[in-house]
Amino acid sequence: MNSDGTDGMVAGNRSLSWSAYQVLPPVAVDQLFAPDFANQPLRLSDVAFVPQFEAAAVNWLKKASHEPVEIAKITAKADYLGRLPVRIRSGSPNSFLIWQEVLLSKGLVLLMPETSGDMARLIAAEDTAISNGLGMWRDDAMDEPPYVVAVASDKTLWGRSNLADVKDAIGRFVVVDAVLVSVEHQEWRSYLNFGLDWRRDFTIAIGSDLRDVLVGYKEALDDWIGRKVRVRGVIENRGGPYIALRNINWLCVEAQ
The missing domain is CATH 2.40.50 (OB fold (Dihydrolipoamide Acetyltransferase, E2P))
Structure with a gap:
């Protein structure tokens, strides 16, 4: 579904401040670590993991964590489990891959907007998965x-x-x-x-x-x-x- 700036899921754009880090290979989809965050656990903002697709999602995250990444804090406040919501991207400046966007496009996560940032690309990524019946959106994927x-x-x-x-x-x-x-x-x-x-x-x-x-x-x-x-x-x-x-x-x- 395409949405315009007036009727989209959020109003306005908020620029993010990205910094380079190395993410450790994850052992769980909802808790990530980067050494420079001084043991502060991280989680991907604006998405939710579905149990039936957690294994596929963590496999993708493990592969992606082999490369250096850039991380942007969504907020300085940790959630109720002490995790800091972030966006993560990897790749070159001309072709950055935002982790949330890739996971959404594969149907491995559910979009759960929680921030005031621009959601247009995340909406489009999930819509692609829904329209093409990928991952959790496949007709026979879930009971x-x-x-x-x-x-x-x-x-x-x-x-x-x-x-x-x-x-x-x-x-x-x-x-x-x-x-x-x-x-x-x-x-x-x-x-x-x-x-x-x-x-x-x-x-x-x-x-x-x-x-x-x-x-x-x-x-x-x-x-x-x-x-x-x-x-x-x-x-x-x-x-x-x-x-x-x-x-x-x-x-x-x-x-x-």
């Missing part, structure tokens, strides 16, 4: 598909018919693609409706606090009608499948 769509039976929307429907994903964290049909505004939230019957069809609820940060004013959401929306979160059952948006970085809209 419960991590990618679902609204109105899965409509081939004209998605180009293929064997996709999982959001109605079958109640209680799970998934990535959902859907075409916005209508918007309902209330004082404290707005509802994005993806079917003609909001009582049964897929709905996204956006609280007024997130809505104001995301679009500035609620009527701006009306411009999204007819466009594809991608959201990630836990599907609740509110008569129909429902996501209460928890993080504005977990929502993006197809560019016009």
